[in-house]
Amino acid sequence: MKRTWRRLILAGLVAVLVLFLGFVPSDRLAMPVKGASSADWNPKSFWCSPWGKSGVHRGIDIFAQEGTPVMAASPGIVVYAGYDTIGGNVVSILGPKWRIHYYAHLKEIAVKNGDFLHRGVEVGTVGCTGNAAGKPPHLHYAIVTQIPHVRQWRGGKYGFDRMFYLDPGAELTKHAMGGDTSKWKD
Template identity: 45%
Template sequence: MKLFRKNKKRTWLDKTINTLLIIVIFFIVLPQSFELPVRGMKKSDYNQNSYWHYPWGTSGTHKGVDIFGKEGTDIIAPVRGFTFKTGSGGKAGNYVIILGPKLRFHYFAHLKSIHTKVGDWNSIGDKIGTLGATGNAAGKPPHLHYAIVTWIPYFWRIDQEPQGYRKMFFLNPIDYLNECYP
């Protein structure tokens, strides 16, 4: 009896099942290990209350955290995951989006330069860009705007704050940053 049929052609169904398995294992089962996204950053480089700060320009509320630092400092992948999108322009300036564990997008904006391309696999700590002041950060102190967005809505996080319903998609990155400090 042959256990493996070596000459079996892989059908589109096999490939789809394999892809789904990879998605389930990497993005849903795998725990989210986390490292700080700006190399050498200190706890005083970000404001504890900057998440959902209101009012906040044309965005209404501030759906992430601003991490201030020296222009050109390495921005590294805080989680493992694929580079999902990169681009430049608008309020973000140069930006990178990584799709990581638990089907969460990690969003990095105002970069000086981008050091990754769509489809790249990033291990934790891989350089993806450098800290800058592009987009609507121009003329302001250089900083990384960092946000964590979930594909799967977390309805229980909705509250009465302005745009509070959107909290089902935007997690508070400060919770994860703080855990990296003793």
């Protein structure tokens, strides 16, 4: 237990030093599911409502065969690797620009709290845990920003929440080589 806390404290100190020294790793994203392309998710699924207990779908579901490697889309520090009832096996990585990259429904988790990861490192495998049980295997991928994007505010239900979520499909497509999402930058 003491080792885990030490690792988390060390990872936090490294993150703070990196930010104060002005070095911010590239915010380019890599495809989080090995071998996937934009054909493997529905671009209209982000912020689709109504969506189960959460009311709105705050990410995208990238479909793949169970056991397909899930890679870190961004460099960062693992702030949570564990289980919750909705996401099942989940990993949350704090990356550049204080964005949390959330990977859910994993069959297996390959990282632990406090790990510093480079883009492209395996974080787990595609599965159907949590509320995805009985559904086709997929990765639920979401990007949460700690700094609100005020221009994304909308009136009505969930309008305030929308400022804290980025469309992962649009972010991934923006970082694809020449708009061709079958070949991803590392």
